Amino acid sequence: MKELKYLNKYFKKYWLKLLLGVIITIIARIFSLVMPSYVKKSIEVIEDFSADQLLEQEARGLLLEYILIILATALLSGLFTFLMRQTIINVSRYIEYDLKNEVFDHYQYLNLNFYKKNRTGDLMNRISEDINQVRLYAGPAIMYGMNALTLFACLIPLMFIKAPTIALYTIAPFPILSFLIYNISKIIHKRSTKVQEFLSRLSTFTQESFSGVAVIKAYGLEPKIHDDVETLASEGKSKSVDLAKVDAWFFPLMILLIGVSNIFVIYIGGKQYMNGEIDSIGIIAEFILYVNMLTWPVAIVGWLTSIVQRAEASQKRINEFLKEEPEIRNEVDESTPIEGKIEFRNVSFTYEDTEITALKNLSFTVHPGETVAILGKTGSGKSTVLELIARLYDVSGGEILIDDVPIKNLNLFSLREAIGTVPQDAFLFSDSISNNIKFGKNNATDEEVVTVAKNAVVHENIIGFSKQYDTVLGERGITLSGGQKQRVSIARALLKDPRIYLFDDCLSAVDTETEEEILNNLKQASQNRTTLIVSHRVSSAKNADKILVLEDGQLIQQGTHEELNAIEGYYKELYLNQLSEKEN
Numbered sequence: 001m002k003e004l005k006y007l008n009k010y011f012k013k014y015w016l017k018l019l020l021g022v023i024i025t026i027i028a029r030i031f032s033l034v035m036p037s038y039v040k041k042s043i044e045v046i047e048d049f050s051a052d053q054l055l056e057q058e059a060r061g062l063l064l065e066y067i068l069i070i071l072a073t074a075l076l077s078g079l080f081t082f083l084m085r086q087t088i089i090n091v092s093r094y095i096e097y098d099l100k101n102e103v104f105d106h107y108q109y110l111n112l113n114f115y116k117k118n119r120t121g122d123l124m125n126r127i128s129e130d131i132n133q134v135r136l137y138a139g140p141a142i143m144y145g146m147n148a149l150t151l152f153a154c155l156i157p158l159m160f161i162k163a164p165t166i167a168l169y170t171i172a173p174f175p176i177l178s179f180l181i182y183n184i185s186k187i188i189h190k191r192s193t194k195v196q197e198f199l200s201r202l203s204t205f206t207q208e209s210f211s212g213v214a215v216i217k218a219y220g221l222e223p224k225i226h227d228d229v230e231t232l233a234s235e236g237k238s239k240s241v242d243l244a245k246v247d248a249w250f251f252p253l254m255i256l257l258i259g260v261s262n263i264f265v266i267y268i269g270g271k272q273y274m275n276g277e278i279d280s281i282g283i284i285a286e287f288i289l290y291v292n293m294l295t296w297p298v299a300i301v302g303w304l305t306s307i308v309q310r311a312e313a314s315q316k317r318i319n320e321f322l323k324e325e326p327e328i329r330n331e332v333d334e335s336t337p338i339e340g341k342i343e344f345r346n347v348s349f350t351y352e353d354t355e356i357t358a359l360k361n362l363s364f365t366v367h368p369g370e371t372v373a374i375l376g377k378t379g380s381g382k383s384t385v386l387e388l389i390a391r392l393y394d395v396s397g398g399e400i401l402i403d404d405v406p407i408k409n410l411n412l413f414s415l416r417e418a419i420g421t422v423p424q425d426a427f428l429f430s431d432s433i434s435n436n437i438k439f440g441k442n443n444a445t446d447e448e449v450v451t452v453a454k455n456a457v458v459h460e461n462i463i464g465f466s467k468q469y470d471t472v473l474g475e476r477g478i479t480l481s482g483g484q485k486q487r488v489s490i491a492r493a494l495l496k497d498p499r500i501y502l503f504d505d506c507l508s509a510v511d512t513e514t515e516e517e518i519l520n521n522l523k524q525a526s527q528n529r530t531t532l533i534v535s536h537r538v539s540s541a542k543n544a545d546k547i548l549v550l551e552d553g554q555l556i557q558q559g560t561h562e563e564l565n566a567i568e569g570y571y572k573e574l575y576l577n578q579l580s581e582k583e584n
């Protein structure tokens, strides 16, 4: 129960509703206890009538009265049971909602390293399946637990007062039932976890197959994929059959033990009646009803134990993530407006997971409003420079200053607010084109959206779609070409109108003419804005105020296009190569 203590803050938050729920539970159970004793009384009336101790008229009157009492208490018990669910189950839904929000907010607060260490499927599972297990504890387990407790507390003493010997025999099989159900629940849990694992493997596999359907078709891999799915599915099937086998024991076992208890009631009750130890046959009927009332709560005790164990395990997994602290935190409360000067002083950076040193002693300065291009072979550290400016990672050595202030002394949100990033792989959400562009500025007008789309040279493409800016992208909508995606992503950054633009090789999928047009527009749009352009093409870099050339994380050349072209080196070679490619 150590891990489940985490939920106490939520129980405190909803204590009033919970208390009300507990009181209602007790009232509902007390009303349900009335019925068996009135069934007994009704049988006694029939017995008295048969023995000529009651007139027909009197017997009819009494029977009607008892039936009405039974009906009224059953209705009241039903009403309170409804209210019980409405309070306690609702509280568990509120807790589920709060916990999901808390976990989601915490996920968002964590750094990229966390997302690299943990698989998306695992993150999803903890926020959905694990929270659901916890909800079962916070709602149904409490409700059924209270229910069972109230029944045991009221009914068992009542049974012993009414007929101690019958009571003893009636409840004797119950601990066995509870024990068996506990064990069955444990086996069910183990096997259903395995089934769940297979289901998630199967759904991951099928999802990947659908996403990669173009590759599968192009390589004619359908038969192989079919065989793989079949192997996975048949493994899953045998696990499901195993589960169904244990599942099938649950109800027969319950019915068997109810039967045993009923036989005890009839046998012992009948013997006592014949010996004159009890004066009415009605007590047997009353006890049979008690047996039926007690069976489910007794079975529930076993079920509850396994629910609590599962919730404990799930809450442990949730707590593991909630305890994770982001390495990159905002330590400055007041906002810090950004002008746009960027300075790298002997910056080194090693990725924690791969231990690759992506940057080594890198130093350069970009003044506000300047445009700097970063070139270099693949893997030379260009994207890493941009990630460090947005403080997605903290440097391993050296220092980054923005507006002459160490980056850690800036408000993290002000910093990111001041940056417009266009990443290498443009990510667009499954939403309309317009909303995708408005991502960084929700309140933008339609005119503003059109202006930035024109500057990103994607407007003509968009108006070519039948729904134009309302065209939905992604799984439910159309798929944009690589170049179109990149340009929508550029439009998104332009709309934000930030102090610093970070363009990470975002024109790689557009032809050189469109590239030129976009670069000219960007020049206009990003006037007085600091701009960093990462590229493999000299055409993207040649108009920059400064060009940095990286190799193995080190700065090997820097200068303007003219300066670098005047000396032998990587830049000149690249320029000449690309020039001859163009001419050819």
Ligand SMILES: Nc1ncnc2c1ncn2[C@@H]1O[C@H](COP(=O)(O)OP(=O)(O)OP(=O)(O)O)[C@@H](O)[C@H]1O
Pocket: 351, 353, 354, 356, 357, 358, 376, 377, 378, 379, 380, 381, 382, 383, 384, 385, 424, 505
């Ligand atoms: N998220 C990451 N985790 C671990 N290692 C990384 C990560 N990103 C990059 N690296 C490694 O760091 C090195 C520099 O990568 P980076 O992406 O900065 O290069 P790049 O010059 O932008 O390459 P490209 O031109 O191919 O985009 C590479 O060796 C790469 O494998």
